[in-house]
Amino acid sequence: DADVTQTPRNRITKTGKRIMLECSQTKGHDRMYWYRQDPGLGLRLIYYSFDVKDINKGEISDGYSVSRQAQAKFSLSLESAIPNQTALYFCATSERQGYGYTFGSGTRLTVV
Amino acid sequence: TQLLEQSPQFLSIQEGENLTVYCNSSSVFSSLQWYRQEPGEGPVLLVTVVTGGEVKKLKRLTFQFGDARKDSSLHITAAQPGDTGLYLCAGDLNQAGTALIFGKGTTLSVSS
Numbered sequence: 001d002a003d004v005t006q007t008p009r010n011r012i013t014k015t016g017k018r019i020m021l022e023c024s025q026t027k028g029h030d031r032m033y034w035y036r037q038d039p040g041l042g043l044r045l046i047y048y049s050f051d052v053k054d055i056n057k058g059e060i061s062d063g064y065s066v067s068r069q070a071q072a073k074f075s076l077s078l079e080s081a082i083p084n085q086t087a088l089y090f091c092a093t094s095e096r097q098g099y100g101y102t103f104g105s106g107t108r109l110t111v112v
Numbered sequence: 113t114q115l116l117e118q119s120p121q122f123l124s125i126q127e128g129e130n131l132t133v134y135c136n137s138s139s140v141f142s143s144l145q146w147y148r149q150e151p152g153e154g155p156v157l158l159v160t161v162v163t164g165g166e167v168k169k170l171k172r173l174t175f176q177f178g179d180a181r182k183d184s185s186l187h188i189t190a191a192q193p194g195d196t197g198l199y200l201c202a203g204d205l206n207q208a209g210t211a212l213i214f215g216k217g218t219t220l221s222v223s224s
Contacts, residue, residue, distance in 0.1 A: 004154075033211055042216035043155075043200070056209065090154050098143045098162075098204035101212065103154030 003027050006091050006104035013081050013111055021076045021107050023091030031094045032074040033101065034058075034066060036087040043090070049074055081111040115139055116203055116215035124221045125191055133186045133218045135201035142206035144177055144184045149198040149217075191222045 004025045013019050025032065034046040035058075045058030047066040055066060063085060065077045078085055088108050092101040117136045125131055135144070143162040147155035159168050161177035161184060168175045172195075174187040188195055198219050202212040 035214075040216070043214040045211050048211050050209070058211065092154070097208070097210075098160075098206065100145055100157035100160055101147075101155075101202075103156070105152070105154050 002105065003102050004091055004093055004104035006089075006107050008107060009105065010108045011110070013109070015082055015111055017081050019078045019081055019109070021078075021089055021091075021109070023074045023076070023104060024072050025074075025091075025093045025102070026072065027093050027095070027102055028071070029093040029095050029102075030071060031096070032068070033092045033094075034064075034074070034076045035090045035092065036060070036085075037090060037106075038087050046076065046089075078109075078111075081109075083111045085109065086111050115213045116201055118199075118201055118215035118218050120218060121216070122219050122221075124223070127192055127222055127224045128190050129222075131188050131191060131220070133188075133199055133220070134183070135185070135203075135215055136183045137203065138182065139203070139205060139213075140181050141203035142181070143204045144181070145202045145204075145212070146175055146184070146186055147200040147202065149200060151197075155198075155200055188220075191220075193222050193224050196220055196222050 030051045033048040035043045049068045091104045094101045145160045146158045149155040159175045164179045164181045166177045172189045198217045200217045201215045
């Protein structure tokens with residue numbers, strides 16, 4: 001099994017729908033992150049969490065929310081999806097400050 | 113303002129050629145990491161450099177951290193088609209409660 005598992009891998013949804021992207025990890029890391037990747041814009045941080053009780057906004061959190069259900073699970077929700085949220089979404093974990101990230105394989109989300 | 117600037121943005125070369133990718137900033141980083149991302153997958157950590165002037169080698173890949181810890185380079189010797197991918201640098205500002213800063217990446221294409 002992969003260290004970081006994201007579901008679904010691909011999703012097409014309609015404008016205005018609520019959608020949840022899920023992430024689970026077996027690394028035992030406290031730190032988890034959600035990024036979106038767009039061509040030419042690189043990886044942009046949406047939300048991050050350093051433990052179950054700690055949630056922090058990243059640079060592009062508007063239109064998104066997160067839930068840290070357990071140390072191993074960190075989900076990202078789009079309450080009312082819009083077309084410009086079409087992107088590749090990645091979840092990642094790290095052991096501590098400055099340590100390397102382990103990424104999931106990503107979720108390709110299309111909002112039509 | 114992009115904290116980490118990567119250059120070039122795109123690079124297309126023939127098998128056997130050498131190349132260098134750069135990652136520059138005006139900020140000082142406590143560590144800097146390089147990742148490679150293949151289509152349809154998440155970024156995978158290649159190396160972490162932490163000491164100014166540090167050089168690390170990974171087979172045909174050589175990574176260097178600038179003396180002032182503001183920049184880094186990745187040199188590939190005798191590139192192979194398997195080196196094709198997106199190369200990302202990421203820096204840690206060593207500020208408590210923050211995530212890594214990612215550059216926008218260099219897309220490398222190596223043709224045989």
